Amino acid sequence: MLYPIFxxxxxxxxxFLTGSTGVVGKPLLKKLINEGHNVYALSRNKTNDKFLIxxxxxxxRGDLFDDDIYSQLQKKSIxxxxxxxxxxxxxxxxxxxxFRTNIEGTKQMLELGxxxxxxxxxxxxxxxxxxxxxxxxxxxxxxxxxxFLSDYEESKYLAEEKAFSFNKEFEFVSINPSSVQGPGRIxxxxxxxxxxxxxxxxxxxxxxxxxxxxxxxxxxxxLGLTNGKNNERYVLNSFRLNIETLIENLKTITNWNGSxxxxxxxxxxxxxxxxxxxxxxxxxxxxICGETIRVLTHGHLYDGQKAEKELGLNYTxxxxxxxxxxxxxxxEKLTKVDIK
Numbered sequence: 603m604l605y606p607i608f609x610x611x612x613x614x615x616x617x618f619l620t621g622s623t624g625v626v627g628k629p630l631l632k633k634l635i636n637e638g639h640n641v642y643a644l645s646r647n648k649t650n651d652k653f654l655i656x657x658x659x660x661x662x663r664g665d666l667f668d669d670d671i672y673s674q675l676q677k678k679s680i681x682x683x684x685x686x687x688x689x690x691x692x693x694x695x696x697x698x699x700x701f702r703t704n705i706e707g708t709k710q711m712l713e714l715g716x717x718x719x720x721x722x723x724x725x726x727x728x729x730x731x732x733x734x735x736x737x738x739x740x741x742x743x744x745x746x747x748x749x750f751l752s753d754y755e756e757s758k759y760l761a762e763e764k765a766f767s768f769n770k771e772f773e774f775v776s777i778n779p780s781s782v783q784g785p786g787r788i789x790x791x792x793x794x795x796x797x798x799x800x801x802x803x804x805x806x807x808x809x810x811x812x813x814x815x816x817x818x819x820x821x822x823x824x825l826g827l828t829n830g831k832n833n834e835r836y837v838l839n840s841f842r843l844n845i846e847t848l849i850e851n852l853k854t855i856t857n858w859n860g861s862x863x864x865x866x867x868x869x870x871x872x873x874x875x876x877x878x879x880x881x882x883x884x885x886x887x888x889x890i891c892g893e894t895i896r897v898l899t900h901g902h903l904y905d906g907q908k909a910e911k912e913l914g915l916n917y918t919x920x921x922x923x924x925x926x927x928x929x930x931x932x933x934e935k936l937t938k939v940d941i942k
Contacts, residue, residue: 614682614722614827616640618675620666620711621686622659623650625787626726626779629820630684632657637824642678644671644687666707672717680718682827685711686726688761690754690790693891697753704757705764712768722773724826727762729780729812729837729904730755739842741905742778742835751900752893766833775830777823779838780904784816784923785930799858799928799937806849806862810901812842815918825913839906840917848920855924858939867899 617634621627622643631654634641641659644666645651654661662674666687685708689700708725715723733746733755750756762776781791788796798804814822822838830836843851845862852858909915931937 614639616642616678616680617682617684618642618644618662618678618680618714618718618720619684619686620644621688621726623653624686625782625789625816626819626823627684627686628653629786629816630686630823631659633820633824634684635659640678642675642680666703666710672714675714675718680720682722682724683711683715683718683720684724684726684823684827686823688726688758692752692754692894692897694753697757700753701757701760704761708761708765709768712765712770716769716771720772722775722827722830723770724823724830725762725765725774725776726823727765727776727778727835728755728758729778729839729902731759731762731778732837732904733759734903736900737903739903739905740837742837742908751896762835773830773832775826775832776835777826777830777838778835779814779819779822780812780840780902780906781814782816782819783813784927786816788934788936795927796931796936798860798862799931799939802860803863804860805865806845807867807898808845808864809867809898810842810844810903811848812839812902812904813923814838814906815840815923818915818917822909822913822915825909825915829913831912834912836909836913837904837906838909838915839904840923841920842903842905843920851920852924854942855921856928856939856941 617639619627619631619641622631631641631643635657642662643654643659644662644664645654646665651661662671664671687707689703691697691700694700729740732740732744734740734744735747765776783792818840819838822836826836849862906917925941928937928939928941932939
C-alpha cells in the first residue's frame, strides 16, 4: 500500500513553495522535507531565513510578482508548485492590494508553472469560495449565493475562477480549507478562542462553526499532491457544530467554567452600517466593520467528506482538537486552562 505514495513522492521530488512561513505553509514545508522532497521556498525578506535554512530549504528571493523567480528556478527541475501565499484582510478601506495578491499573484504562479514545465500545481484556495447559502452545508458542488460576505471572499472566488480557467500545461488541484485552527495559530479568528478562554463572561454570537485542524490541513495539502485528481477541488473541514455545542465540549474536556453572553444577531446586523460610518473616521474599522459582522452572523457549515473519500484524509476529532490546542496555548502562556 505504501508503494504508490512512495512513487508519487519520487515523481514530485523538487517542489517550489510560496507562503512557506505562514499558518498553512510552515507545517507543510516541514512535512515536505520530512517526506524527502527538495523544497525551494519563496521569501520576500531575510527575517525568515533562519527558519528556512534550519529546515534544509533553499531560498528563492522575491515576491509573487518578481520576474527573477523563473531564472532562480529554471535549472532546479521543479516538478510541482504549492501556491499557498495569499492575503486575508478584513475591514480594509482599500482592498485593491489584497485583490492583486490573490488574483494576479495566482496568475503569475500559474504562468510560472507553464514556463517551468511542472507536472502538478496545488493551489490553496478557501472554503469561502463555495458561497453556500445561510444555513446550508457547503461542499464542492455548491452553487454560489451570488453575493459576497467580504472582500476576501470575493478576491478568493475570482482567483479560483481564474485558476480553473487558465490555460495550464500541468495537473491542477484546488485545496479549499475552512478556518484553519490549532497549535501555531494565534491570529485572525484564533483570537476569538483565546479571548473566550481568558474571560469569565465572553461575548459570543450563536452561530455555526466550521474548522480544519492545522495538522489535517497539512496532510490534506500533501494528499492533494499524491492523490488529488486533475481539475478537482477538495474542501478540508475537520468538524462543524454550533457555538453552544463547542462551549459544552470545552467545559467537558477542560476546567474552564465561563458563562458566555450571547449577542443578538439582529442587533449586530443593524449596527453594521454604523460601524462602517464611524470606521471612516476612527480606528474602530480595524476591530469591526460591516463585513466582519456579515461573516460572523452568517456562520459557515462545510462538508469535507470528499477529501476523506478521494484523498484518504483522516480528520481529527473535536475533542482531540480542543485538547491539543489548549495544551499548546498553555505552553505559550496564552491561556491558563487545564485539561481534565
